[in-house]
Amino acid sequence: MKLAAVPQIAGRAEGEVLKLEQPISFWGGVDPKSGRISDPRHPDHDREIAGRILVLPGMIGSSSSSYIMLELMAIGRAPAALVLAEPDAILGLGVVVAREMDYGSIPVLILPREAQSALKTGARARIEQDGGIYAETSR
Amino acid sequence: MAMRILAEMGRMLGADRLIPVASAHIDGALYHGDSGVHFAERLVAGGAKVAVPSTLNVGGLDLLDPDNVKADAHRHDMALRLMRAYETMGCRATWTCSPYHAGHRPAFGQDVAWGESNAVAFCNSVLGARTNRYGDFLDICCAIAGRAPRYGLHLPEKRRATVLIDSSAISPALKRLDVFYPVLGCWYGAEIGGEIGVIDGLPADCSEDQLKALSAAVASSGAVGLFHVAGRTPEAPTVTAACGGDVPARTIRLTPEMLRAARDRLSTVTGETIDAVALGSPHFSLGEFDALEALLPGKRIRIPFFVCTGRNVVAELERRGRLAPLKQAGVTVVADTCVVVAPILPAKAGVLMTNSGKFAHYTPANTGYAVVYGSLADCVASAATGRVMRDETVWQ
Numbered sequence: 001m002k003l004a005a006v007p008q009i010a011g012r013a014e015g016e017v018l019k020l021e022q023p024i025s026f027w028g029g030v031d032p033k034s035g036r037i038s039d040p041r042h043p044d045h046d047r048e049i050a051g052r053i054l055v056l057p058g059m060i061g062s063s064s065s066s067y068i069m070l071e072l073m074a075i076g077r078a079p080a081a082l083v084l085a086e087p088d089a090i091l092g093l094g095v096v097v098a099r100e101m102d103y104g105s106i107p108v109l110i111l112p113r114e115a116q117s118a119l120k121t122g123a124r125a126r127i128e129q130d131g132g133i134y135a136e137t138s139r
Numbered sequence: 140m141a142m143r144i145l146a147e148m149g150r151m152l153g154a155d156r157l158i159p160v161a162s163a164h165i166d167g168a169l170y171h172g173d174s175g176v177h178f179a180e181r182l183v184a185g186g187a188k189v190a191v192p193s194t195l196n197v198g199g200l201d202l203l204d205p206d207n208v209k210a211d212a213h214r215h216d217m218a219l220r221l222m223r224a225y226e227t228m229g230c231r232a233t234w235t236c237s238p239y240h241a242g243h244r245p246a247f248g249q250d251v252a253w254g255e256s257n258a259v260a261f262c263n264s265v266l267g268a269r270t271n272r273y274g275d276f277l278d279i280c281c282a283i284a285g286r287a288p289r290y291g292l293h294l295p296e297k298r299r300a301t302v303l304i305d306s307s308a309i310s311p312a313l314k315r316l317d318v319f320y321p322v323l324g325c326w327y328g329a330e331i332g333g334e335i336g337v338i339d340g341l342p343a344d345c346s347e348d349q350l351k352a353l354s355a356a357v358a359s360s361g362a363v364g365l366f367h368v369a370g371r372t373p374e375a376p377t378v379t380a381a382c383g384g385d386v387p388a389r390t391i392r393l394t395p396e397m398l399r400a401a402r403d404r405l406s407t408v409t410g411e412t413i414d415a416v417a418l419g420s421p422h423f424s425l426g427e428f429d430a431l432e433a434l435l436p437g438k439r440i441r442i443p444f445f446v447c448t449g450r451n452v453v454a455e456l457e458r459r460g461r462l463a464p465l466k467q468a469g470v471t472v473v474a475d476t477c478v479v480v481a482p483i484l485p486a487k488a489g490v491l492m493t494n495s496g497k498f499a500h501y502t503p504a505n506t507g508y509a510v511v512y513g514s515l516a517d518c519v520a521s522a523a524t525g526r527v528m529r530d531e532t533v534w535q
Binding site (some may be wrong): 008009025028029032039058059061062064065068070073086089090094097101 | 143148172177273277291333358479500
């Protein structure tokens with residue numbers, strides 16, 4: 001199955017999909033040391049985002065989330081890619097700064113919420129330079 | 140580097156150009172890991188200076204009373220280096236998340252570049268200045284360039300409300316109470332999210348502290364940079380004005396049941412156990428200290444009781460001889476930082492009570508404490524008796 005997402009930051013990645021059930025604030029929601037979801041109220045609490053194709057239905061909360069994103073990039077605990085429902089000024093910023101600091105880069109794609117429903121947690125997915133997401137259909 | 144980041148973000152966000160900004164409020168000086176220190180020090184090494192008046196949000200240390208923060212040596216050194224790097228770039232050492240109560244009040248319609256989610260919401264919604272939710276690092280880049288990408292809430296057409304929140308079914312008595320505003324904000328952030336709403340029916344004379352509490356709660360529970368309060372937000376004298384002359388696309392009639400559900404979400408435990416109290420997110424104002432002091436006589440605080448505030452307020456308290464009596468009453472005043480961003484609470488986690496929607500939101504993940512939400516009076520009464528006391532009658 002191929003989904004056409006719009007790259008905010010282009011790149012290639014491969015990994016297991018983790019689709020969050022609810023919006024999240026990375027600051028106060030993701031532990032910057034372990035890359036695990038630390039908010040006990042979040043339905044995906046304790047899941048690891050490091051190395052995942054992270055699909056987010058929305059962002060909430062803190063403007064410090066870009067710092068958490070940068071820190072995850074710096075210590076190698078970042079997701080393999082971010083798939084956001086709408087353009088976002090916070091997480092993509094963490095990736096832009098990471099590139100300046102030579103911490104590497106990851107693709108950041110925009111895929112509207114309705115189209116995100118095709119992506120399932122646990123499935124393998126591959127992201128191409130043009131924003132194409134190739135995902136396993138069943139699992 | 141700052142200009143490259145600014146240009147790249149402008150491209151990503153679809154801005155057609157950069158616009159001048161009058162001021163900045165900068166949230167990047169709070170330590171969350173070494174990467175942010177290296178970034179700030181690289182800017183300093185390149186000779187970067189802010190081009191517009193820039194205030195600083197909280198840091199990771201209490202520079203006035205260092206013993207309040209129990210950081211290990213590495214964390215302490217890095218947090219301090221980070222704070223000093225931002226000072227070196229010419230930012231004002233305000234160290235507060237309530238910059239609007241520390242003399243930083245941009246004018247109605249002015250474009251600014253602010254970080255810190257509560258401050259962004261307050262700046263847009265109460266002051267009527269224009270800023271997007273600038274994340275850590277972009278705020279300082281905007282301050283250095285004196286410019287911000289022209290998109291989002293800088294554009295009048297993107298500030299129009301599309302959702303009307305009708306609060307006429309909520310009792311006027313409840314709407315006068317401070318305890319109402321964080322709960323309203325918690326409901327709003329989760330329900331309205333990234334849309335722009337106009338809240339109708341709030342008292343025209345609701346206080347700035349109430350609107351501050353509302354700003355913090357909406358921004359903690361949703362991606363909210365602007366909400367309109369009809370009759371209060373400068374560009375929203377009426378619902379129609381908030382909607383840019385149009386009618387709202389939809390209307391939600393707020394009910395007491397919705398509010399009670401939101402209030403319950405602010406707590407993670409029920410029961411009588413309480414181990415600490417924390418107030419002051421956003422940072423406590425002088426007016427809020429007045430209210431706290433009025434509740435203290437005749438009570439003995441039995442548990443750790445923290446009030447987080449700005450150093451501008453600490454200086455005022457000291458000047459008026461109010462700081463020592465607060466300490467004698469068992470109140471720990473924390474400046475420059477707060478209990479959810481720095482290791483301040485006693486190490487053995489328990490139950491924290493707060494009157495802040497923002498503390499209620501972030502306490503469990505950031506401190507390990509469970510949380511109970513109540514009014515200021517509830518917090519003081521609970522701290523004096525050692526068990527959770529909440530006045531439930533106001534929600535009936």
